[in-house]
Every structure is written in structure tokens, then in C-alpha cells.
Amino acid sequence: MRSRKSSRGILSRLVWAALRGRPSVGDERLAERGVATEGRPYMSFRMIETQRLLLRPFTSDDLDEFVLLCADPEVMRYIGSGEPQSRERAEMRFNALIKHWNDHAFGPFAVATKTGDEFTGFCGLQFLDNTAEIEVGFRLAKRFWAMGLATEAAKASLRFGFEELRLDRIVAVVQPENIASSRVIEKIGLRYVKDARFYDTDVKYYAINREEYRPDDSKQE
Ligand SMILES: CC(C)(COP(=O)(O)OP(=O)(O)OC[C@H]1O[C@@H](n2cnc3c(N)ncnc32)[C@H](O)[C@@H]1OP(=O)(O)O)[C@@H](O)C(=O)NCCC(=O)NCCS
Numbered sequence: 001m002r003s004r005k006s007s008r009g010i011l012s013r014l015v016w017a018a019l020r021g022r023p024s025v026g027d028e029r030l031a032e033r034g035v036a037t038e039g040r041p042y043m044s045f046r047m048i049e050t051q052r053l054l055l056r057p058f059t060s061d062d063l064d065e066f067v068l069l070c071a072d073p074e075v076m077r078y079i080g081s082g083e084p085q086s087r088e089r090a091e092m093r094f095n096a097l098i099k100h101w102n103d104h105a106f107g108p109f110a111v112a113t114k115t116g117d118e119f120t121g122f123c124g125l126q127f128l129d130n131t132a133e134i135e136v137g138f139r140l141a142k143r144f145w146a147m148g149l150a151t152e153a154a155k156a157s158l159r160f161g162f163e164e165l166r167l168d169r170i171v172a173v174v175q176p177e178n179i180a181s182s183r184v185i186e187k188i189g190l191r192y193v194k195d196a197r198f199y200d201t202d203v204k205y206y207a208i209n210r211e212e213y214r215p216d217d218s219k220q221e
Contacts, residue, residue, distance in 0.1 A: 048156045050156045051152060052113065052114055052149065053111055053114060053149060053152055055109035055123065055156055056110055056112060058097060058109075058110040059110070062110050069140075070084065071087070074142055075141065078181065080199055097122065106124070106160075108124035108126055109123060111123050111138075111140070119141075120149060122139055123137070123138035123154055123156075124160075125170065128173065128198060133171050134161065134165075134170055135170070136190075138154055138184065151188060154184055154185075155188050158170060158189070168209065169208070170208055171206060171208075172185045172190050172205075172206045173198050173199070173206070174203055175203055176204055186206075188208075189208050190207060190208045191207065193205050193206060193207050
């Protein structure tokens with residue numbers, strides 16, 4: 001397990017992230033991508049704090065933990081083909097997550113513990129496979145499962161989507177056997193809509209519209 005990092009260390013890595021230009025993308029670029037921007041404040045460098053977690057930009061320090069996450073057969077069991085990923089493929093995915101932020105001004109956050117900034121995995125919003133729809137997704141390292149952390153991070157992501165990005169709808173897709181993920185999706189308020197096929201796999205497709213969304217009182221700063 002990684003040792004606790006000093007706040008100075010965390011700050012310098014976040015500054016690094018900011019200098020890499022991940023946040024600070026304006027409404028114009030969201031509008032170009034078809035994301036509603038009317039009434040939404042200019043979005044700048046963004047982190048979200050929940051009760052136990054920090055949802056923050058990825059940094060280069062996260063890469064090794066990310067590779068380990070994607071190499072774990074249990075973590076990858078219900079993702080795509082169900083195969084663990086090589087370092088090369090995981091690095092491609094890592095770069096794609098960062099590119100998503102740069103291209104669209106939103107994307108999956110790195111999820112870290114508030115005490116110690118330990119990388120737990122990722123959670124957030126991204127375009128659903130070749131569509132203009134936006135999905136919420138999450139992936140946590142096994143030692144962080146069964147503590148309600150995915151639900152906590154996913155709730156914060158939903159709130160970010162509806163309250164800051166001012167999205168009209170957020171969807172989620174999950175392989176039918178992935179009970180834990182389905183449960184998280186249902187707990188945050190999405191409803192099953194249909195069976196579908198995305199990412200070359202059969203999935204259950206869930207959705208929540210803006211008018212159905214009810215924020216809870218979970219801590220978020
Ligand atoms: C899916 C995942 C993110 C869930 O993370 P988590 O932090 O353990 O989730 P939470 O603790 O917030 O909630 C899990 C829920 O599923 C339930 N659950 C887990 N496994 C279950 C099982 N086999 N049968 C029934 N319920 C199960 C838990 O009891 C809990 O529900 P509850 O609060 O009503 O008791 C985590 O398992 C993971 O990273 N899996 C691998 C990656 C993945 O599949 N991502 C999703 C792709 S769609």
C-alpha cells in the first residue's frame with residue numbers, strides 16, 4: 001500500500017495536471033460536442049470532494065496503479081472481453097481517459113482516498129461507445145470494494161453531470177452478470193431501459209433523465 005503523501009506532494013501533482021491543460025476548458029468546446037452549456041458557469045480546474053474520496057484529475061503518478069487495476073482478472077471480468085489488460089493496453093486506456101478530458105472538458109476522474117490520496121480507481125462521465133450519449137462508469141481496485149465507495153463516487157459524478165455540465169440525460173451500460181455494478185447503477189437512481197449492445201458486448205442499458213434526478217445530501221465541495 002502506498003505511503004501517505006504530503007499535501008505539498010499532492011499539490012505539486014495537481015499543479016502538474018493543471019499545467020498539462022486537462023481542466024480549464026470552456027463552454028465553446030462543450031457546445032461543439034453537443035453538450036448543453038446554457039446557464040452553466042465557466043468550468044475551470046475541477047476536483048470533487050465527497051465524504052471519503054477525492055475525485056481529481058489523473059496524474060502521471062497514477063499510471064502504475066492504473067496498470068495494476070487493469071491487469072487484475074477479477075476487476076476486468078465483466079469489462080469488454082473479460083480479459084485482463086496488458087501494460088500496453090492499459091497505458092492506451094489511461095491516455096484515452098486524459099484525452100477525453102482534453103477533448104470534451106469532462107471525463108472520468110481519478111478516485112483517491114481523502115486520507116492519503118491513495119489511488120483507488122476511476123469514476124466519471126464519458127461518451128458512450130460511438131454515440132452522443134454520456135455514460136457514467138467506474139472501476140475500483142479490489143481492496144476498495146464493498147465499502148460503498150463506487151456508489152459514493154458515482155453519485156458525485158451524476159451530480160457533476162446534471163448540476164455543472166447541465167446534461168439532460170446520463171446512461172450506463174453493464175454486462176448482465178455484473179451484479180455489483182448493476183446494483184451501484186440502481187442505487188444512484190438509474191432505471192433499466194433495455195437490453196442493448198455496446199463495446200461489442202451484450203449489456204443492460206440504464207438511464208436517468210434530468211427531471212428524474214434527485215441530488216442527495218452527500219458532502220461535496
Ligand atoms: C462494480 C464496482 C465498481 C462496485 O464497487 P463497490 O465500491 O464495491 O460498490 P458499492 O460498495 O458502492 O456497492 C456494491 C453493491 O453491490 C452489492 N453486491 C456486490 N456483489 C454482489 C453480488 N455478487 N450479489 C449481489 N449484490 C452484490 C453490494 O452488496 C452493494 O449493494 P448494497 O449497498 O445494496 O449492499 C466494483 O466491484 C468494481 O470495480 N468492479 C470491477 C470493475 C467493473 O465491473 N466496473 C463496472 C463496469 S460496468
